[in-house]
């Protein structure tokens with residue numbers, strides 16, 4: 161049985177806050193930092209995204225679903241604690257670089273990249289990620305770049321794997337692009353945990369249109385649970 165998201169999202173910043181400005185803590189450092197929670201409605205959100213978001217917020221009211229907060233940066237302290245736990249503290253990145261680093265799926269200005277919010281169903285043990293892909297994510301004219309979609313798939317499957325297994329890294333992704341997804345349209349990622357074998361977590365997902373009539377993409381991922389103290393680099 162999975163524990164609460166706050167307990168399971170070990171490598172993530174876990175929010176206990178209010179819309180607009182969550183109070184966030186890091187499981188590794190026990191520090192408290194204030195960071196903007198980006199998984200909340202903004203003027204750049206389309207009407208469709210906002211409507212879907214409101215539907216899922218309603219589902220959160222009885223506690224069966226939970227919105228997952230999302231920041232664009234990690235604090236230096238949290239970064240150091242993470243690297244100490246899983247990389248012997250030896251990542252070749254300078255402190256000033258760490259403080260400027262941004263979480264890749266949140267690295268564009270509002271509305272130009274991905275806007276997204278994830279919801280976790282405690283009962284069904286799945287994540288739904290509601291998103292829109294902005295103008296800077298274009299691949300072929302008028303459609304989203306496949307690599308951009310893979311980034312969001314990796315992030316969503318990775319979040320699911322973290323909820324199920326703690327600190328993980330992506331070992332393998334396999335993606336089938338079924339239909340091109342129009343730029344600025346809204347999509348829904350649905351994840352499921354297929355199996356756990358030792359340190360290996362197998363998760364899968366698809367991306368559908370809001371009306372569920374179109375499956376744009378299907379993906380499977382293998383995530384490996386990190387072993388504290390094991391040197392990877």
Ligand SMILES: CCCCCCCCCC(=O)SCCNC(=O)CCNC(=O)[C@H](O)C(C)(C)COP(=O)(O)OP(=O)(O)OC[C@H]1O[C@@H](n2cnc3c(N)ncnc32)[C@H](O)[C@@H]1OP(=O)(O)O
Pocket residue numbers: 171172173263314315316318319328329330331332358359360382384385386387390392
């Ligand atoms: C803040 C919010 C964040 C939300 C989510 C973020 C998502 C983003 C996640 C990422 O993008 S992580 C970055 C991309 N990934 C990497 O850079 C990982 C690079 N690879 C590694 O560092 C290592 O290969 C890895 C940590 C994945 C595994 O190394 P280990 O030395 O810990 O594992 P090991 O080699 O002992 O293998 C453990 C098991 O996994 C299996 N395995 C490992 N890699 C595999 C692979 N690629 N394919 C199939 N099986 C694999 C391996 O055979 C073995 O199976 P058995 O237990 O059955 O023997």
